[in-house]
Amino acid sequence: MKLLREPLVHFLFIGAAIYLAYGLLAEPVEEDTAGTLVVSAGEIEWMQTAWRKRWNRPPTDGELDGLVQQYIRETVLYREALAMGLDKEDAVIRRRLAQKLEFLARDLVALAPPTDEALQAYFNEHLQRYTQPEHYTFTQVYFDPDKRGDATLDDARAIKTKLTTRSVDDEQASTLGDGFMLENYYPEKSQEDIRKLFGSGFAVSVSGLSPGEWHGPVLSGYGVHLVYVHSVSEARSPVLAEIHERVAQNWKTDKGEELNKQFYANLRDRYTVVIEEPDEDETLAASQEKTP
């Protein structure tokens, strides 16, 4: 029967079985605490606010009643589940709570911003990370290997000779190559920009070219190019004030990581951890399972 294979059906069966078992075995829930369920005015106010933010109007009486009933239902089930110990050894809940504590620790960093001195020290230490890269202004002329075949490289060399010896105007130069979707002239591009446009090999090649003359053939994932670098703007190191925000953000991330490690180490220190050796048979089975 197909129904029996449905995970939802399994879930319902298992749920019912657990509930029955606990009903028979567990201590009855304490009347005095479990018996009262207060839906506080603050809670109701919150429900109304949340509703307004989503629907741009307050809930009607009926809708509010629905929200309250839903809250009651969830609270009742939640409390009963807790009383039955369903939160214990639940993988999702374990992870969830662990995550909450991790987040708590992490976010505390945000509340203790760095002092100016601390930030300056951090900036000096990581100066390399903030160095702005060179920018290249260049012209490229494309030679299409699909069109020229084996002659592509020779054609490119011939054109290069022409360009060099006759000192052809850069504007006319690009008319000597083949049609191409990308541009001939690119001003002020970083190596990363060039990589996005022409691929990594070409980007690396361009960075090694001296300005003021024609180079090539330079290869790319598209084919063959002649390249003229007009200028290269030097890499420069900014001062802290220019990129204060970004440095503060990086500081926060690094500091958070450091403090988190410390936080965990402190917690971990409180425990005596005992790792039991599994039976040999089980170890064998486990290692076999891991072999692809």
Added chain:
Amino acid sequence: MRTRTVKTTTPLLSIPLLCSALFAVAVPAGADSPGEPGGGSGGPNPLKNVYFGEQHVHTVNSPDAFAFGTRNTPDDAYRFCKGEAIKMVTTGKMVQKKTPYDWCAVTDHAEYMGVMPLLLEKDNPLRDTDIGRNIASGDPKKGEEAFQKIITSAADNVPISYMADPRVMLSIWEEQKKVTNKHNEPGRFTTLIAFEWTSIPNYQNLHHNVFFRDDKGPDTQFSSFDSVKREDLWTYQEIQRVMGHENFSIPHNSNVSNGLMFPPRTSYGTQITREWAERSAANTVAVEMAQTKGTSETILALSPTDDFADFETYYHDLLGSGGVVGKIDGSYVRQGLITGIGLQEMLGANPYRFGIVAGGDSHNAAQANEEFNYFGVHGNTDKTPQVRLGSTGSVAGEPARFFSTPATTAVWAPENTREAIFDGIKAKETYGTSGTFIRLRFFGGWDYPDNLTRGKNFVETAYKTGVPMGGDLLKKPGGAKAPTFAVWALKDPESGNLDRIQIVKGWFDRGYAFEKVHDVAWSDKRKPDEKTGSLPPVGNTVDIRKATYTNDIGDTQLSAVWTDPDFDPVQHAVYYARVIEIPTPRWTTFDARALGIEPPADVAPTIQERAWSSPIWYTPDAELVKKPPFYPGLQPYLP
């Protein structure tokens, strides 16, 4: 739905590669070249540049990602997207893209999104402790002191119970928006505020991501706890719009929606009306063609004569169903687009007027879209080649080898800003790729000259006298016989050459749905078979054992100006371009090489990466349309 499928591969008009002789005199250096005019100048480019990016990625803040062992954050996801190296917490290894993205949107699930303590809230019990007072003082020294105290005291005085407060979830959303804004650098890198509405009634995937144009974003998200009905999601979207948060939604994994993505009925079981169709089209602007859980374009069962159907469709069980395979009808994008124009004819509005995007949906805060640089998508469950190709490597019951690399969205926009990227997607001037950086222009018009793609003013002319991908063909001039499409593709310099460009047409004729795939440009001067008209395969240079290939076959760029030979002005029609690369090794083949084993036998060792454009639609003038008494092609959609 009954779909009769026909196919011709007869090229009507195919312009081979650009001829340099014609082109040579055309382009002075520094002036605009046909493809990316103005792209180098730095200012907004009215003829648009293409920006590659990710519109779908999950981080530690998604509970399922967390359960997979993912600990990397939204901050990591944005940095990875930008091209920075990040350390995967699952493996301790650094990962980095070879080619960075231009934009990114983290879309964590709205349901149970993260948790964040509201330490500075007035009613927070922590406020009344020494620690709280120290923190609230705003003095960095005291804050540090407080922090140390908490560190050493292991969060004494912090009652855990208050964190179950729903307010906590809102605060996470605020944090998510903050991180997203932090990484938005106009002109250099764009981020969009977004979340995923995770509706999955009875394992039928109806997931939508919701994206916002503004920097503030909505105060609240909309989750499947609020409603699993798409009509309610639209209401949420409409209200947020009124509140100043312009937005759209994008659904994904129609392949495992059990027909729910392009449904024959509303969520209430009633017939689709014109108003429903209009609301759908106004709120949902695009659909994911491909992502890690499979490609949704079409399958052989629906498109039996499409040689390139059934691409990356290894993943096919309904999510979390434990092996249930869903209904085909209503689950695939091509059929959905064609159904849409049928409904346009029948109802006067098209509910499935969607643009095309593609994404990752990876749950490890990174998008390993590069086949040769794949490191898994689901935390611990597929983190190393051993686990991925091992017999036990699986996610929700499906073997890791069935998953595809994250796919990619390309947007044509004047500049790389949040507004421009948002508007580009909203206008559907987008295309999806299976993860490579193919550049693709696609325009439709009535009087494009045969040599349009060769001329220096190609793009300018194409815009001026026609529409780009995602548009409606302009009104047909009296004398025009058929629409003409101009298409131009350039390969990814880090991937294989191009095999061919195709134009896929869908149309309705007397109540029946039809589709046809046309080869319009191809590499290596191949000749179509004289009898069948079919184009021979491009070949395969992949050395499977070494996981290498050569670009000896295929072309760098392909272009064509193509006129629809079967055009009938009374029929509704939809056209999109598909660009196919030559075969390259699939990620599983790279993994097998790393392990020194044979690639898995039940997935192809090679892959033909591809791009799918957003469609261009043709809607006949109302007086031309003769509605048939009955629509066999829309059977389940009828009253």
